[in-house]
Amino acid sequence: MSTTIETPDPVADPPGTARPVKGHRVVRSSRMAGAKRFSGLRIVAFAALALMAVGWLLPFLWAVATAFKTETDAALGGLDWIGESGATAEAFVSILSQGNIWVWAFNSLWTSVAITAITVFISAFAAYAFSRLDFRGRRWMFVVILASIVIPPQVLIIPLFYQMLAFNLVDTHWGLILPQVVMPAMVFILKKFFDAVPIELEDAARVDGATRFRIFWSVVLPLSRPILGAVSIFVFINAWNNFLWPFIVINDTLLMTLPVGLQTVISAYGVQYAQIMAQAVLASLPLIIVFLLFQRQIVKGVATTGFGGQ
Amino acid sequence: MSHAATETKGARGPAAAVAGAAGAVPPTGVKRFREARVAWIFLAPFMIAFLLFLVWPILHGFYLSFTDQSLTGAGGGFVGGANYAEAFGDATMWRSLANTVLFTLMSTVPLVAIALVMALLVDTGLPGQWLWRLSFFMPYLLASTVISQIWVWIFNPSVGAANELLRAVGLEPIAWLQNESTNLTAIVIATVWWTIGFNFLLYLAALQNIPGHQYEAAELDGAGKLRQVWSITLPQLGPTTVVVLILQILASLKLFDQAYQMMGGISSDTTRSIIQYIYEAGFVGYRFGYSAAISYVFFAAIIIVGILQAVLLRQRKAEK
Numbered sequence: 053m054s055t056t057i058e059t060p061d062p063v064a065d066p067p068g069t070a071r072p073v074k075g076h077r078v079v080r081s082s083r084m085a086g087a088k089r090f091s092g093l094r095i096v097a098f099a100a101l102a103l104m105a106v107g108w109l110l111p112f113l114w115a116v117a118t119a120f121k122t123e124t125d126a127a128l129g130g131l132d133w134i135g136e137s138g139a140t141a142e143a144f145v146s147i148l149s150q151g152n153i154w155v156w157a158f159n160s161l162w163t164s165v166a167i168t169a170i171t172v173f174i175s176a177f178a179a180y181a182f183s184r185l186d187f188r189g190r191r192w193m194f195v196v197i198l199a200s201i202v203i204p205p206q207v208l209i210i211p212l213f214y215q216m217l218a219f220n221l222v223d224t225h226w227g228l229i230l231p232q233v234v235m236p237a238m239v240f241i242l243k244k245f246f247d248a249v250p251i252e253l254e255d256a257a258r259v260d261g262a263t264r265f266r267i268f269w270s271v272v273l274p275l276s277r278p279i280l281g282a283v284s285i286f287v288f289i290n291a292w293n294n295f296l297w298p299f300i301v302i303n304d305t306l307l308m309t310l311p312v313g314l315q316t317v318i319s320a321y322g323v324q325y326a327q328i329m330a331q332a333v334l335a336s337l338p339l340i341i342v343f344l345l346f347q348r349q350i351v352k353g354v355a356t357t358g359f360g361g362q
Numbered sequence: 363m364s365h366a367a368t369e370t371k372g373a374r375g376p377a378a379a380v381a382g383a384a385g386a387v388p389p390t391g392v393k394r395f396r397e398a399r400v401a402w403i404f405l406a407p408f409m410i411a412f413l414l415f416l417v418w419p420i421l422h423g424f425y426l427s428f429t430d431q432s433l434t435g436a437g438g439g440f441v442g443g444a445n446y447a448e449a450f451g452d453a454t455m456w457r458s459l460a461n462t463v464l465f466t467l468m469s470t471v472p473l474v475a476i477a478l479v480m481a482l483l484v485d486t487g488l489p490g491q492w493l494w495r496l497s498f499f500m501p502y503l504l505a506s507t508v509i510s511q512i513w514v515w516i517f518n519p520s521v522g523a524a525n526e527l528l529r530a531v532g533l534e535p536i537a538w539l540q541n542e543s544t545n546l547t548a549i550v551i552a553t554v555w556w557t558i559g560f561n562f563l564l565y566l567a568a569l570q571n572i573p574g575h576q577y578e579a580a581e582l583d584g585a586g587k588l589r590q591v592w593s594i595t596l597p598q599l600g601p602t603t604v605v606v607l608i609l610q611i612l613a614s615l616k617l618f619d620q621a622y623q624m625m626g627g628i629s630s631d632t633t634r635s636i637i638q639y640i641y642e643a644g645f646v647g648y649r650f651g652y653s654a655a656i657s658y659v660f661f662a663a664i665i666i667v668g669i670l671q672a673v674l675l676r677q678r679k680a681e682k
Contacts, residue, residue, distance in 0.1 A: 211419035
């Protein structure tokens with residue numbers, strides 16, 4: 053799991069922070085020294101940690117266990133990890149063969165990628181303008197954008213739906229995507245990063261006769277890979293799991309995203325617990341795998357972006 | 363509001379301090395004009411989306427709240443403050459608001475306190491770092507639909523794991539989600555499990571920004587581990603805790619997804635959140651005008667919370 057890409061990360065690693073030695077073990081050297089010592093306190097801490105971790109894993113593991121049971125065993129209840137008739141992948145097979153889960157997964161993937169790409173692209177350009185370019189109204193426009201961070205998107209569902217009706221975008225993927233690409237907090241986070249990029253780097257390129265666009269594209273953006281990654285991860289997770297807006301704007305079963313689609317199946321299956329758990333587990337797999345692969349980047353990305361205001 | 367945002371950001375360490383030091387170069391004349399033109403090209407895509415999908419809906423929603431517009435296209439006439447008058451006299455609206463506040467109170471304390479304990483324990487550097495992070499953060503990656511289905515199954519009144527556990531230790535089973543006195547608690551439990559990973563990561567990041575030499579100094583002075591946590595770690599987490607609290611309160615006030623789905627879409631008097639009521643008024647009752655009015659009542663409540671927090675933050679800063 054140690055997929056460490058050792059690029060300098062000025063955001064998550066401000067000067068003065070000891071860089072983690074290798075892989076996922078993010079430990080300060082000073083504490084390592086103490087850590088090696090055997091002590092009763094450490095045993096207590098380890099026990100507490102293990103207990104909490106098990107408690108936090110159990111609900112999901114229980115869902116996995118249920119998914120591998122026959123419907124009859126699942127409906128019997130009890131606390132057995134394996135049902136009386138043994139483990140079976142029946143539930144998974146029927147979900148994958150009959151349901152719309154593939155269609156929904158594809159819809160989720162493409163709309164989330166589109167939302168992420170558009171959001172990062174338009175926010176980065178705007179943030180650079182606010183950070184480095186001089187124009188009339190720069191100050192107050194930025195204040196307006198900053199203030200708009202407090203607007204909960206949920207209070208906009210009525211006028212947004214009305215607008216999508218007018219644009220004829222209800223029940224389309226563009227109707228789902230477009231209202232989600234405006235994330236003022238991301239402009240703020242990116243601007244703060246661009247502000248900290250040494251201006252000398254750009255001056256050098258300007259002396260060479262590069263245009264603003266060229267400077268931004270080939271000097272500033274490559275330097276900003278860590279923050280762009282962080283913002284992308286954050287936007288993607290939110291888009292992938294968003295429920296309310298897709299639930300409102302999409303009615304066609306074949307256009308639904310995973311979270312909205314799965315929700316329609318509950319009633320259709322009635323009491324088929326094993327199948328419901330199987331599809332819940334299947335739907336969770338993509339992000340869990342991504343997390344296992346990019347744990348370090350995601351942990352950093354969420355922390356960096358999270359502090360920037362959600 | 364913008365102040366609250368800037369101030370919390372300011373508490374973020376050295377990286378933030380650097381920000382703002384470098385500004386735009388002040389050019390003059392033709393150069394300035396040309397730069398402004400480039401700036402507008404850079405700004406245009408975001409600003410168009412911003413005006414279209416944020417500013418316009420905010421204004422149009424405000425207008426709609428003064429009309430009797432219906433989802434079916436009927437109505438649309440100006441009704442003055444009638445929607446607001448109705449909302450303030452609507453027991454269901456108050457009930458939904460009260461549920462939302464109650465949920466916020468019940469969820470915020472464990473979501474901040476347990477996350478802090480988790481982060482402190484993980485930061486001790488005990489072996490198994492990736493496993494701890496996976497355990498605590500993984501639920502945050504799940505969609506609301508998935509966690510709702512898992513917890514509805516666990517809270518199943520007859521064969522759910524929660525009741526099987528209660529029976530195993532000799533307690534009476536509970537009709538978690540079906541009983542009006544326990545359903546909000548069940549939703550709080552599921553929410554704490556689901557979203558704690560976010561706060562955990564924020565705390566963990568803050569802990570790793572505390573310079574190691576402070577601990578070395580304390581160790582030389584003979585301070586034990588617990589003493590170090592108490593006198594070095596916790597005081598320095600103050601600003602982080604303020605940010606985590608603010609983000610958590612704002613997130614909890616926006617309760618909808620898991621409460622709606624865990625209840626199977628049923629509108630229960632003890633779990634209906636204010637956003638669920640906005641949704642129901644607009645998309646079940648077809649009353650867009652009324653729904654818009656409730657949206658603005660909720661928005662006003664969020665702003666009041668935001669102003670309170672900004673004032674508190676300023677006081678904290680003044681004290682220092």
